[in-house]
Amino acid sequence: MQAFSQLLDSLIYTRSRNAKLDLIGAYLKAAPDPDRGWALAALTGDLSLPAVQPSIIRALVSQRVDPVLFGLSYDYVGDLAETAALIWPGADMPDAAPPRLSEVVNELQLLTRAQAPVVMTRLLDRLDANARFALLKLATGGMRVGVSARLAKTAFAEAFALDADDVEEVWHAVAPPYTALFAWAEGTGPRPSPEDAPVFRPFMLAHPLEDRDVDLTDYAAEWKWDGIRVQLVHVGGETRLYSRAGDDITRSFPDVAESYQTPGVVDGELLVRGDVQGGEAASFNALQQRLGRKTVSSAMLSDFPAFVRLYDILFDGPEDLRPQPWTERRIRLETFMSRLDRDRFDLSPLVDVPDFSALEELRLGARDAAIEGLMLKRRDSPYISGRRVGLWYKWKRDPLVADCVMMYAQRGHGKRSSYYSDYTFGCWTENGELLPVGKAYSGFTDEELMMLDRFVRNNTVARFGPVREVEKTLVLEVAFDSIHASKRHKSGLAMRFPRINRIRTDKPAAEADRIETLRRMVR
Template identity: 55%
Template sequence: MSLPAFAELLERLIFTPGRNAKLALLKRWFATQKDTDRGIGLAAIAGELSFTAAKPSIVRDLVRTRVDPELLAMSHDYVGDLAETVALIWPEPPNRPNRPPPDLSEVVETLELAPKDRIPGLLEDWLDTLDPGGRIALIKLVTGGLRVGVSGRLARQALADWSGQPVEELEEIWHGVPPPYLPMFAWLEGRGPRPDPRDAPVFRSPMLAQPLEASDIAALDHRDFRAEWKWDGIRVQASSGPGGRRLWSRTGEDISQSFPEILEAMEFHAVLDGELLVMRDGEVAPFAELQQRLNRKVVGPKMLRDYPTGLRVYDILFEQGEDLRPLPFDARRERLEAWFAATRPARMDLSPQIAFVSLEQLEALREGARAAGIEGLMLKRGDAPYVAGRPKGQWWKWKRAPLSVDAVLMYAQRGHGKRSSTYSDYTFGLWREDDQGGRELVPVGKAYSGYTDQELVWLDRWIRNHTTGRFGPVREVEKALVLEIVFDAAQLSGRHKSGVAMRFPRIARLRADKPAAEADRLETLMAMVENRAG
């Protein structure tokens, strides 16, 4: 596949909003491309490719040799996306090379072998042979900037739909076959056997819970369910055996490197499902402390000491290679407790089950969850097998009610992908007393979601018409628009100027009717903090 053909696929994915339409584009692409290129393209879209030497700074430095740096900076600020800016501003060479654009596989294979000092020359040569669409694809490919609204899960679903194989089957071999996935494509097309992950630490699709609504409660028979706390960490899967050890996020991202102490403790042959938490002496720390550890490729001794993590286990999927997922939850729990008693893995404990005799008793426990710094409750049917996806009525999550404040919009920044030209990321603040006895706005959080498409258009127009300052890609706006922000928790944080951090803030409502002077004060948010001393 030539890069222009890959660029056309990316453009269609970006500007195709519907999930089913994206699936159709991917299925058509799998059916029409040769093995190597479709495998490499699939890996790129799913975020499985990484070129450590090809940084965005290399691209910027290269473009500055052809374009005035001030013009590049102004153009980037206006367009909002580096790849799109470079693609449009890159000057046509006086003597355009008389050769076809590079294939996708050629670019990847060349970059994997090339020393760092050769990369600028390679990129320059390729950019000269490509049209603007091909240049966008090239830059996004090499810098890891592919954001086209396609997750790894959606890409695997497209493969399943195209091939007729269950997506769960694909999930289990996906991480056991490296790009360009030639044995996997051979199996999907009936040209070879199903790749066998054997004891490789591959990711298994997790079982997910449905949110418990008021209409669902009346139909529940509490005797069918088991209750556990819903811990405020991140869902992980710990897979360990003769083939290696991996720690996976619930979306199948390998996060082993960020939590080496957990990986070291996985001296067993099993696959566990649980919650990753910062824990000290068995006590769970607020989520804000776990955030210090997330997305870090290098974890030093101080980080390991200050934010020690542990795994609170609530299910076992495999034991010594035996697949336990078809067993009912009650049977798996018995196996888990017996396995844990025999193994006693370091840095791990069992999520306790909650005894109850009525839903009213559970509701009272849920209401008290916030005071205990817990997200809410999980209800799991005792006879439920472990089924990938979100089967109706098997697992329920009964979260505590969210908190809310009225905040003032302070700054805005463009988003990514199809939102790269729209101001969709918002920083908001609350009032507090300043040093002169007056009051000032202090930033307390950022929100990227919660609004409708119509509200996004309105917000983008409002921001452009009320800009008071520019700081690179960030616009400061007139302090006049109030947003109702809902969030799951508030926690003390030394990383923020306000001294407080919000858990999962999102926009509930635009309060254009409310004067900014009547927005909430910082003290209102501080009163909601869960981890205050004393």
């Protein structure tokens, strides 16, 4: 546990990507099994310990520390795990050796929520402040140490001189603590095989189109649909539906999974039908009604019927088509489509244009509820995981913008835990009431973050737990991809991917946009 806590501490204070890779790699080579496997699972988000909830941690600390002192400390530090680790008084246990990481994980995996307080108290008493921080991050699942799953996998690959794409290929064929994966990496075991199981394969991704120095005759154009990218896998009589991150979302979309019974692996966009009679795709807001649900009611299935618009095919039965050029895979996909349920699957159509001028005109006019922009795919490109320059490009439509007024702020996470970096903003009704229309935590520089944090601290008018209400005087120009009607929000609107585009210190709050202006942007 001590070595793992030292790794997390070093990662938090390390900015360099290469330095992070070296730190993780050194730990993975030095730590024993299964400790290193559980550490890798924690860094990649593959470790789930649901018995320990943040509310339990708050309650435990409040039993040992004056609740007012804890509240003030938490408000200052901004991170629950860090606050609890620092303020926990511990116990006089001189003979209690710190537990191994695997010991901690094994114990926490078997916990019920009723048992969690007793076990967590005993573990916290056996650890110093750094190890307590690691324990709490591990138990609550909120690592936030500046390491993505991809970076951790890359560190593993580099540490053992493996190809990162090959690691991605076999990753989902093994489970934590990845004993077989480490055996393969160290040459003491075979390469794990994903062939006979419905496992996730890494997606091929696109680079943003930043110039027009590409020959359109070498590329096929198609719409970039505004749903979520998914992969459908049917192997050995089992079907799985995976998100772009590799999360299994089959239970959230049983209607799609049950309709996909043809052996193979396809890549597409998960959408919801708007007009069931016409069969057109609805906005992303409609799809959101079903995202993240563990169980889906019959009413939800009826009101928001899901379908997949197919882009590509990776496997046709057991045959791996990824090495073949896009043109060949497209032909195979069209043939494969004939075996699928047409109510649940269709083919993303190609866009036939003579030149970039015509393509740009199409992109600028693409304000359909389910269209996010355009894709360019090199006709001779194989299907390769990750982003490769020159093969696929995405050309998103220009964002919409609106001038909004900051209303509330919250502290961020990780490196931003000491700053108010999450901002809720609103627009005016015709009666002069300010209603929230969105929330953003990106788009600004570090210098602008300092300025915004200072504004929140100097202009707080009320506190609601971690939320600060501020004076309604600062205008933020907000960029967003689209806006949709929403019954879940008081304003009746929901923004798609809002981010801070500009801080309008030059504009009076009274001149910010009105709700009616945003309603006219709804498609």
